[in-house]
Amino acid sequence: MSWQWFHRLGSPRWFYQKTSAWLPWLGAASVLLLSVGIVWGLGFAPQDAKQGNSYRIIYIHVPAAFLALAGYYIMAFCGAIGLIWKMKLSFVVMRAAAPIGAALTFISLFTGAIWGKPTWGTYWVWDARITSMLILFFLYLGVMALSGAFSREQSGDKASALLALVGTVNIPIIYKSVDWWFTLHQPATLKLTEASTIDPSMFYPLITMIAGFYLFYAWVLTLHTRSLILQREWRTQWVRELFAPAARA
Amino acid sequence: MRAESVKQYSGAGESNLGAEGAAAPLRVAGFYTLFRTELTLAVRRRSDIVNPLLFFVTVLAMMPLGIGPEPEMLARMAAGLIWVMALLATLLSQESLFRGDYEDGSLEQLALQPQPLYFPVLAKVLVHWLVTGLPLALLSPLLGMMLNLGEAGYWPLFVSLALGTASLSLIGAVGAALTVALRRPGLLLALIIMPLYVPVLIFGTGTVQAALDGYSYGPQMAILGAILAAAAALAPLAAAGAIRISLEN
Numbered sequence: 217m218s219w220q221w222f223h224r225l226g227s228p229r230w231f232y233q234k235t236s237a238w239l240p241w242l243g244a245a246s247v248l249l250l251s252v253g254i255v256w257g258l259g260f261a262p263q264d265a266k267q268g269n270s271y272r273i274i275y276i277h278v279p280a281a282f283l284a285l286a287g288y289y290i291m292a293f294c295g296a297i298g299l300i301w302k303m304k305l306s307f308v309v310m311r312a313a314a315p316i317g318a319a320l321t322f323i324s325l326f327t328g329a330i331w332g333k334p335t336w337g338t339y340w341v342w343d344a345r346i347t348s349m350l351i352l353f354f355l356y357l358g359v360m361a362l363s364g365a366f367s368r369e370q371s372g373d374k375a376s377a378l379l380a381l382v383g384t385v386n387i388p389i390i391y392k393s394v395d396w397w398f399t400l401h402q403p404a405t406l407k408l409t410e411a412s413t414i415d416p417s418m419f420y421p422l423i424t425m426i427a428g429f430y431l432f433y434a435w436v437l438t439l440h441t442r443s444l445i446l447q448r449e450w451r452t453q454w455v456r457e458l459f460a461p462a463a464r465a
Numbered sequence: 466m467r468a469e470s471v472k473q474y475s476g477a478g479e480s481n482l483g484a485e486g487a488a489a490p491l492r493v494a495g496f497y498t499l500f501r502t503e504l505t506l507a508v509r510r511r512s513d514i515v516n517p518l519l520f521f522v523t524v525l526a527m528m529p530l531g532i533g534p535e536p537e538m539l540a541r542m543a544a545g546l547i548w549v550m551a552l553l554a555t556l557l558s559q560e561s562l563f564r565g566d567y568e569d570g571s572l573e574q575l576a577l578q579p580q581p582l583y584f585p586v587l588a589k590v591l592v593h594w595l596v597t598g599l600p601l602a603l604l605s606p607l608l609g610m611m612l613n614l615g616e617a618g619y620w621p622l623f624v625s626l627a628l629g630t631a632s633l634s635l636i637g638a639v640g641a642a643l644t645v646a647l648r649r650p651g652l653l654l655a656l657i658i659m660p661l662y663v664p665v666l667i668f669g670t671g672t673v674q675a676a677l678d679g680y681s682y683g684p685q686m687a688i689l690g691a692i693l694a695a696a697a698a699l700a701p702l703a704a705a706g707a708i709r710i711s712l713e714n
Contacts, residue, residue, distance in 0.1 A: 351660045358657035365647055371714040375643045378710065379657055382639055382703050386661050389692075393664040397671065 226303040228445040229454050235438050242435040249428030257421035264418075273331045275422060279429035281324035281349065285387075287317030287433065288352060291359070292384040295377025305441075307373035308448065310380065311363055312440035316433065318356035325349055344398035348391050355383045369448070496584040503592040514596045517558040521601055525550050525608050536613045543612035544622065544673035548629075551601050552662055555630055558597045559637040560654055562589060563645045563708065572645075576712055582705035590638045590701065598630025618673045621682050625672040628689045629665045635693075635700035636661050642707035646714040665692060 224230050257275035264271040291313035298306040328346060329339040340346070359376045366372035449455050507513060528546050529539060566572040575585050605626050606619040614622065640658035644650030672685040 351663055354660040358660060361653055361656050365653055366714060368714050371710060374710040378707055379643060389664050393667045397667040
């Protein structure tokens, strides 16, 4: 097996041209799944016996929280590939993933707060999971701030990739310690409904939404990566030709 | 650092390089030379030792003015306040960890040595802890007394701070190395490093709290020790990588 595909993958130009064909499909599939999931979840899934209609926010909250965490690992993984194989494209994907992940983390915190008001009677509690998500949000912000702080782009790439990797090592430790801290400081009176006991009629729309969010994430990540590629490569011939075909003649 | 110490450090390396299997003594000799030089320099620059301590004491003295002088409330908050202030004092003093060496070029000389940067980084962090973390820990029972911390908490506070600030110095060294090439890294350093301090803070205050509540604080102390062991093994590696990235900038 040759490594040609791998080297090709490193070329921003190849990525840009390939993804042009994928984008419409990715977009259509994610919009389809998200609309089916939203209508199903908000309109047709049964009410919760205890929480009434307010539980329905899980159709946004849970997928966003899933991807907020997965997004950090995607970002760190891309950073690691960039550091190890010095692959330009992978740093671009890493930079593109940071604001998207931060936005998803914010969405999951925000929807959690909205849900918490009718259910727990307060917008914010220092629950173990909420606190870990807040720290994850700060980790994202740190990576974004560091990548923007360098005047030389390559240094920003490498430094933020290293920071993302250090964060990856720390996330399980932070999660465990916050869990421990919570059990020490507060009685566990606030219990989320466990995911394993969820009824299938509520579960299938949730699965649809999670799949839809994954596709949506891939779509937005590709779009953002493409725009970053154009910003970085605007001096090159192929970008110029892309936007000024007439200039060649 | 002065130029002679770099020469000495590299001289120790060259003389031993030829001998087979002399790798271990070579590194240790370099480590000791650098450690002694750094310590001498740190002791001569009094303000670097005194300023973090003054910051620590001054800000803690502001706390009762802000939250009120009721002894019961102060007693409940004392451990947390002292720990957070120790964290800030360590963080603020860390900005200059590699700065001088970066500006006068000796950091580059160190990076050019035919040896890993692990031991030089470890030496610098060790000196940093000896002149900031350890004095903070020694001072903490006094501040605990002023903030009405229970007597049972003095010893755990001292030991947890002594162990914890060493971890903080190690983790912070990664941030200091990542930002050394930036002109004004102060707030950025805090932004990227604070989330990584979370486990140390939780188990540090947990140690004191357990002692105050009359429980055994051994487990928390053991976890603090484990964090220190992991940080001592991994953080200098990350910091060494970060130094090389910063030097490219």
